[in-house]
Amino acid sequence: MKNGVVIIGAGHAGVQAAASLRELGYDQPVILLSDEPELPYHKPPLSKMFIKDAEGKAQPLRGEAFYAGSAIDFRPGVRIERIDVCRRSLEVAGGGVTNFDNLILATGSRPRTLALPGADLSGVLSLRSLADARLIRDLSAQSEDVVILGGGFIGLEIAATLRAGGRTVSVLEAADRLLGRAVGPMVAAHVRRRLEATGARILLGTTVASFEGKNGHVSAIITSSGERLPARMVVVGIGALPNVELAQAAGLTVGNGIHVDHQMRSSAQEILAIGDVASYHHWFTGSRVRLESVQNATDQARLAARTIMGQGDAFSAVPWFWSDIDDMKLQMVGLTAGGDSHVLLGSLPDNKFSIYHFAGQRLLGIESVNRPSDHILGRKMLAARFSPTPRMVIEGSNTSLNTAIADHLKQGRAGAVL
Amino acid sequence: MTKLTFITHNGTHFQINAADGSTVMENAVRNAVPGIEAECGGSCTCATCHIYLDEAWVAELGEPGETEADMLDFAYDVQPNSRLSCQIKVRAELDGLVVRVPERQG
Ligand SMILES: Cc1cc2nc3c(=O)[nH]c(=O)nc-3n(C[C@H](O)[C@H](O)[C@H](O)COP(=O)(O)OP(=O)(O)OC[C@H]3O[C@@H](n4cnc5c(N)ncnc54)[C@H](O)[C@@H]3O)c2cc1C
Ligand code: FES
Numbered sequence: 211m212k213n214g215v216v217i218i219g220a221g222h223a224g225v226q227a228a229a230s231l232r233e234l235g236y237d238q239p240v241i242l243l244s245d246e247p248e249l250p251y252h253k254p255p256l257s258k259m260f261i262k263d264a265e266g267k268a269q270p271l272r273g274e275a276f277y278a279g280s281a282i283d284f285r286p287g288v289r290i291e292r293i294d295v296c297r298r299s300l301e302v303a304g305g306g307v308t309n310f311d312n313l314i315l316a317t318g319s320r321p322r323t324l325a326l327p328g329a330d331l332s333g334v335l336s337l338r339s340l341a342d343a344r345l346i347r348d349l350s351a352q353s354e355d356v357v358i359l360g361g362g363f364i365g366l367e368i369a370a371t372l373r374a375g376g377r378t379v380s381v382l383e384a385a386d387r388l389l390g391r392a393v394g395p396m397v398a399a400h401v402r403r404r405l406e407a408t409g410a411r412i413l414l415g416t417t418v419a420s421f422e423g424k425n426g427h428v429s430a431i432i433t434s435s436g437e438r439l440p441a442r443m444v445v446v447g448i449g450a451l452p453n454v455e456l457a458q459a460a461g462l463t464v465g466n467g468i469h470v471d472h473q474m475r476s477s478a479q480e481i482l483a484i485g486d487v488a489s490y491h492h493w494f495t496g497s498r499v500r501l502e503s504v505q506n507a508t509d510q511a512r513l514a515a516r517t518i519m520g521q522g523d524a525f526s527a528v529p530w531f532w533s534d535i536d537d538m539k540l541q542m543v544g545l546t547a548g549g550d551s552h553v554l555l556g557s558l559p560d561n562k563f564s565i566y567h568f569a570g571q572r573l574l575g576i577e578s579v580n581r582p583s584d585h586i587l588g589r590k591m592l593a594a595r596f597s598p599t600p601r602m603v604i605e606g607s608n609t610s611l612n613t614a615i616a617d618h619l620k621q622g623r624a625g626a627v628l
Numbered sequence: 629m630t631k632l633t634f635i636t637h638n639g640t641h642f643q644i645n646a647a648d649g650s651t652v653m654e655n656a657v658r659n660a661v662p663g664i665e666a667e668c669g670g671s672c673t674c675a676t677c678h679i680y681l682d683e684a685w686v687a688e689l690g691e692p693g694e695t696e697a698d699m700l701d702f703a704y705d706v707q708p709n710s711r712l713s714c715q716i717k718v719r720a721e722l723d724g725l726v727v728r729v730p731e732r733q734g
Pocket of ligand 2: 676
């Protein structure tokens with residue numbers, strides 16, 4: 211052991227993996243490679259605060275001093291082209307080879323693109339990196355009319371931010387509702403109403419049929435129903451694809467993401483994969499998932515570090531996610547798809563409510579809008595592997611549920627056990 | 629510039645010149661103060677930027693906001709002087725502010 215751990219990708223997952231290795235006392239080299247030029251930064255603010263403020267700076271994940279101070283060899287601007295599994299080495303773009311004992315693939319995901327003529331006009335953008343966010347910020351400052359393609363979290367966050375900045379904003383969504391992959395229909399309808407009340411136009415069941423351009427820059431889009439929407443900027447937010455190409459070329463097992471086991475190991479023992487790029491059997495659903503969230507990235511990173519240290523327990527973190535859209539703080543805990551009953555607490559008109567999703571008597575998760583106390587309670591319940599029944603939620607209070615969690619932890623039995 | 633002091637759990641002092649308008653959390657991260665994780669980047673949704681205010685500053689800074697108070701419920705070893713450092717904006721009146729970093733986050 212002397213080549214240590216090499217990590218490809220310095221996003222939320224890669225940086226946390228490096229930090230966790232040092233926290234656990236790993237004493238071999240840790241090399242963190244990034245194809246971006248900057249100090250690693252937080253992605254969520256890019257679609258929220260960052261594009262609003264011409265002076266705003268990226269928020270570093272860790273200060274510059276952290277890397278040297280923790281003996282993490284951070285190398286920006288380095289793109290890896292090939293993995294040689296047998297030799298345990300990497301080929302760097304432009305020449306050079308780096309050897310590893312363990313490799314962590316934290317290559318993230320990239321925006322899905324549109325295969326339509328005109329999608330390559332200037333002014334048609336997508337958002338993943340700080341460089342993308344700078345383009346969107348600069349162009350939106352000169353754009354009266356903006357069209358967002360896709361009604362997912364990133365698209366809606368951008369729509370809300372630009373609308374608040376006085377732009378004319380239209381959102382096109384192919385499905386018959388917003389946020390189809392992420393939240394239930396009730397929260398989606400609420401978000402739609404609130405956004406429409408700000409003056410944003412939301413066109414459901416609508417896609418882009420074609421683009422119009424002037425001198426190579428987009429000027430309008432034509433919708434699938436034939437409407438012409440002027441646009442100096444179009445943001446494509448139609449989902450993300452995992453960056454699996456390196457792993458695939460190296461012969462690792464890959465599907466929708468790099469397949470990893472419950473300890474984050476890929477089909478090659480010494481190579482692990484974490485974050486947006488990893489696909490795994492989730493303890494909570496029992497099925498294979500690939501999640502895109504900060505929590506997923508950092509908790510998998512912590513586990514990958516434990517695995518390398520020989521302490522690898524099975525992945526057991528509680529999934530959670532947030533989004534800030536206009537005056538709505540959305541917080542999701544658990545994985546709520548497939549629920550068959552739902553309990554609503556709070557009030558939609560007050561813009562403060564939570565929806566508890568159940569499959570039978572088992573709590574799948576909670577979606578909250580401006581009700582952080584329910585979100586926190588949900589994180590505690592799932593972490594304790596405690597499920598209240600729907601009746602306990604309807605008839606009880608957060609205080610009674612907190613007591614039930616405590617009892618459950620003491621006796622291992624109160625309500626249904628997850 | 630406003631002077632802030634972070635005291636980590638093992639007693640190390642970090643003295644930092646902070647820009648007004650930045651958050652206390654951002655200054656901790658930029659200066660690699662150990663023990664502040666700030667996983668959500670200041671969105672008040674992770675509770676891993678928990679700090680204790682020096683008693684002398686509790687009155688000046690007032691109570692945590694509603695969301696912050698709810699999120700603090702998830703932090704480790706919460707005290708009456710607990711705050712989330714991403715929710716405190718630096719301003720001239722905070723010159724000399726002293727905060728302590730808890731033993732661990734969450
Ligand atoms: C605009 C935006 C807003 C978001 N908002 C939220 C939110 O509110 N809440 C939430 O929980 N999540 C949010 N997310 C999702 C969250 O940011 C991701 O889940 C998280 O970034 C995943 O971390 P990662 O480390 O797996 O990937 P990334 O952060 O994408 O990092 C991967 C890195 O690897 C680099 N890389 C890839 N291939 C190579 C190579 N061959 N060589 C070298 N480097 C390479 C990439 O350039 C990138 O820097 C948001 C994402 C975006 C884009
Ligand atoms: S940084 Fe997440 S709550 Fe403060």
